[in-house]
Amino acid sequence: MEKAELSGLDVLSSFLETLPEKLEKTPYDYNMYIEWMQLVRAVGDIDSLRISRQHMRARLAIPEDMLLEWVADEEAQPNALYDENVLRNVVDIFEKGLEERVSCSMWQRYIDFAKRVDSNKETLACNAAEAAFGGAEYLFSILRRAVEATGPHYLQSHAIWTQLKDYIEQEISRAGDDLQRSEMADLLQRLFLERLSQPNSGLEETFGMYSEFTTQYNGTDYEQQMVNANKIVSSTRVNCAYRDSLEGSLAKTDDSWDGYLRYIDKLVEDKKAGTNEVCMLYERALGLHCYLPDAWDKYILYMEGSAENIKAALDVASRAIRFCPWSGKLWAHVINFTFVQQGHRQASDVYTRAVSTHAVDYSMLELGLAATAWLAVMRLGHSNNPDTCAAALNAACNESIDKAYTLDLDTADPYLLLECCCASALIDCLNDVEGARRIWLRVCKSRKVCANAWLKFAEFERIHGTASSARSVYRQAAQRRLDAPELVFSAWLQFENSGGCLSTIYAAERTINLQRRLSQRRIERAICESRAEAPEIQKESLRLDEEIHAESTGIAKRRRSGSQYGVHSTGAVMEASASGEMASKLPYNQSKEKTMPSYSAAHYTGPSAYTKDTRTVFVKGIPLQYDIGNIAALFGGPGCVESTTLLTDRQGDFRGQAKVVLSSTDALIAALDKNGSKIGNNFITIHIFKPHHHTPKPSAAEVTVEVRGFSPETGNKQLGSIVRDVGPMIRVRRNQAGDTAFVVMGSHAAASKAADLFNGHVVDGCILSAKLAEDAAGLGRKKQTALANVNYTNFVPRATAASRPAKKMKIARDPQKPLQPVVATSSGQDIKKTNADFRQLYLGQEGKHSA
Structure with missing residues (x-):
């Protein structure tokens, strides 16, 4: 028994050594006080137990059962009815406990205690009772107050x-x-x-x-x-x-909060009860649900609307933060009511107390609610004294954002109330547009997948910036994996339709359609993973992804080289890509990595053996202070990593990117699972590294089929799927305009079958026409030379279908100009030809020609 007591004292002494620091840093830590009481109770020190309870009561509202337990401990003291100090402690417990709640059971316990004291008629006990209660008629006074309260x-x-x-x-x-x-x-x-x-x-x-x-x-x-x-x-x-x-x-409803809320709403709606009766219903509900911030919020709002003055609402709000100090909404009520009743300085002290005591800084949402109320108070102070409060308001906005974005982003406010409040204060009060832009840049950089943040940033640029900067924000947002991408797509199209031109509308629609296809492919991959499909289906999924990726890379390449649709680079606020990483004016050979799709480890767990290329991952977002050893330790150490290559800029400085060759399949899967994890203040991106392969030279057996007549929106995947079964298909290429495709087949027979299948096939509402590339005009210098050697006098072009309406040309024969082409048939009918067929011809005089 002595050893147990000694061990308990040792634990208590070690706890008391760190207690002052804990009380200073986290005075609203409920569990800390409970642990303190349990340790003191185990030792049996009633004075230390009383001190621990008093410390807790100074910050938090002690639950009713713990208060009654405290009363029982005090009454158990020897000669409690004769000891004025013990009686005074019990009275103090009851009085302060009843200030925080309206409880019939606690009032009854208080009455029972007063009756017990009043029943002792000894002189010493009567004197002690009168001194503790403050008068001789204490029982009657307690009964009158109890009836009035309950x-x-x-x-x-x-x-x-x-x-x-x-x-x-x-x-x-x-x-x-x-x-x-x-x-x-x-x-x-x-x-x-x-x-x-x-x-x-x-x-x-x-x-x-x-x-x-x-x-x-x-x-x-x-x-x-x-x-x-x-x-x-x-x-x-x-x-x-x-x-x-x-x-x-x-x-x-078992006295649930929803049941009480319906009860109260019914009474208020039917006007069957007065203010006191409705307040009593709220008090009854809070007696059971005192740790529910929404219940306190409803009560405070009711008191604010029905009370004659704001003091009653402030009293309820002050009680609320003692029960729920973690609620930023309740702190906001206290700040607002304190400002109305006591002034700006006292309201700022309330916010400082909420933040300095770590009451609400565990959550961005709760901190934002309290900070928003504080900024509203600061704005009112600025409106009264604009010269003296400008610097304070600017500091308050920056301090609030800095404090909020040191917390976990998972606790962020989806409605961005704090961010909007800070940006509005800087613009409306201080006319600081650049400061507000810096806030939105930081928000979008930190909350990369929040569609609402990007929409508000774009709206800010539309109002306070330029159309080009707003368009850039929309484009960046559309290329990210957002939580609600369709909201961004709809807002972007609405923006372009209201203030853009045909070229910007077309570019927006093209980007949006591509991102929708990428999103659909991600959904299909997730379905394949959940259903554990065969490796062949997974390979097909990867192949289709590569085609979409190739198309997106082509779009990015055309955008950087200058678009034919009139969309030019404008030095946008930020450049972004489909992978969701931030970039700024990178050359193409660096920024093209940004559009590479990331694959999960499930796509690489097939029966085939892994090569060194497939075991190489590309890592982005690494802290700049990391070296090769730190990166190797990130992936499991030297046993899991074969080699590491750091990527540097032109000055030789590490740019936060690396290629890591892993030693095994398990190490690769473990590395891919770290995609999106946070290192320091950075979120790293990890995906399979794909080396750039040069396009192989066509072999002698390859034959190209030229396909025309489709829309530029039609993808290579759709064209390739038409002729996939006729023979070996090597690749599909597109011209710069995107309206002509060259399908390379493995043999002449396969190319002929492919041309037959393409001719007359309908894709996206367009009729295709196809021919072997060796019969096409205008495809290269060799074909042009061969076409120049034709005897144009007897040349009769072959009629073909075209993607655009053909023109009717009527050419007359002129013997004086033998090199002028003459189109004639034995039947005298007009010939339909495309512009391509007449590209190298000299058109003669127009007129009729008879055979």
Whole structure:
């Protein structure tokens, strides 16, 4: 037993050594106080236990059961009824506990304690009681206060009111003269009439008691007294029947908060209760749900709207933060009400207390709610004194953003209230557009997948920037993997339709369609992973991804070289890509990595063996202070990493990117699982490294089929799927305009079959036309030379289908100009030709020609 006590003392002493630091840093840590009390109780030190409870009560509201346990510990002290200090401690516990809650059970416990003290008539005990309670009539005072506080309670107030009635009747019987007896009887009659007008579960019993009281003390005027009382009781009975039905509905919900909320809303809607009765319902609900911030918020808003002054709402809000100090919404109420009642300085002190004591800085959302209220107070102060408060408002905005973005982004506010408040304050009060832009840049850089942040940034640029900067923000947002991409797509198209031109609308639609296809492919990959599809299906999924990636790379390449649609580089605010990483004016050979799709490890767990290329990962976002050893340790150490290559800029400085060759399949899977993890302040991106392969020279057996007539929106995947089964297909190429494709087949027979399949095939509402590339004109210098050697006098072009409407040309024969082409047929019919067929021809005089 002695060893156990010694070990308990050692634990307590070690805890007490770190306690002052904990109390200073985290004074609202509920678990810390509980641990402190448990250690002290195990040792048996009642004085230290009392100190721990007093420290907790100074910051937090102690639960009712713990308060009653504290009272029991104090009453268990030797000679408690004779010790003035013990009695004073118990009275202090009850008084402060009842300031924080309206509890019928706690009032009853307080009354029982006062009756127990009052029953001891010894002189020493009476003196101690009068000193502790502050007077000789303490029992009557407690009963009057209890009835006043709990009177609106429909179910439990009757028991407390009956005790007050019994006490007054005893005083009437003990009264020494008729005057005193008459005064007490008049008091009791007033209490009866007030009680009969108040809905309660003991109304009929109270009415019977009043009848007995009137018979005994007002017998001469009994009939008139009962008639008046019956009028009061008649209207109260109606309300009691109404309340009984609501109480039954509440009981069916097991006294849940939703049940109380419906109860209160019904009373307010039907106007069947006064303010005191509605407040009592809130107090009843909070007695069971005191750690629910929404319940306190509803109560505060009700008090703010119905109270005669703001002080009642401030009192409720001050109680609320003692029960729920982690709620930024409740701190915001206290800040606002304090500013209205006491001024700017006291409101700032409240916010400082909330932040410095780590009450709300565990969550960006809760901190943002409190900081938003504080910034509103600062803005009001700036409007009153713009010269002296400008610097303070600017510092407050930056301090709030800095504080919020040191916290976990998973706790961020989806509505961005703090960010909008800071940006609005800088623009409206300080006219600092660049400061607001820096805030939105930081927000979008930190919250990369939040569509709402990008939309608000784009709206900011539309109002305070230029159309080009707003368009750049929309483009960056559309290329990211956002939580709600369709919102960004819709806003971008609306922006372009209202203020853009045809070229910008077309570019926006092209980017949006591509991103939708990429998103669809990601969904399909996820479905394949969940269903554990065969490796062949996974390979097909990867192949389709590569085609989409190749197309997106082509779009980026055309954008950097200058688009044919009139969309030029404008030095945008930021350059972004489909992978979701930030970049700024990178050359193409560096920034093309940004559009590479990231694959999960499930796509690389097939039966085939891994090569060194497939075990190489590309890592971005590495802190600049990392070296090869740190990067190797990130992936498991030398046993999991074969080699590491750091990528540097032109000056030889590390740029936060590296290629890592892993030693095994398991190491590769483990590395890919780290994609998106956070190192320091950076989020790293990891994906399979794809080396750039040069396009192989075509072999002698390869034959190219030229395909025309489709829309530039049609992808290579759609064209390739048409002829996939006719023979070996090597690759699909596109011209710069995107309206002509060259499908390279492995043999002449396969190319002929492919041309037949393409001719007349409908894709996206367009009819395709195809021919072997060796029959096409205008494809290169060799073909042009061969076409120049043709005898144009007898040249009859072959009619072909085209992607654009053909023109009807009528060419007359002129012997004086033998090199001029003449188009003729034996039937004399007009020939339909495309522009390509007449590209190298000299058109002669237009007219009819007969064979």
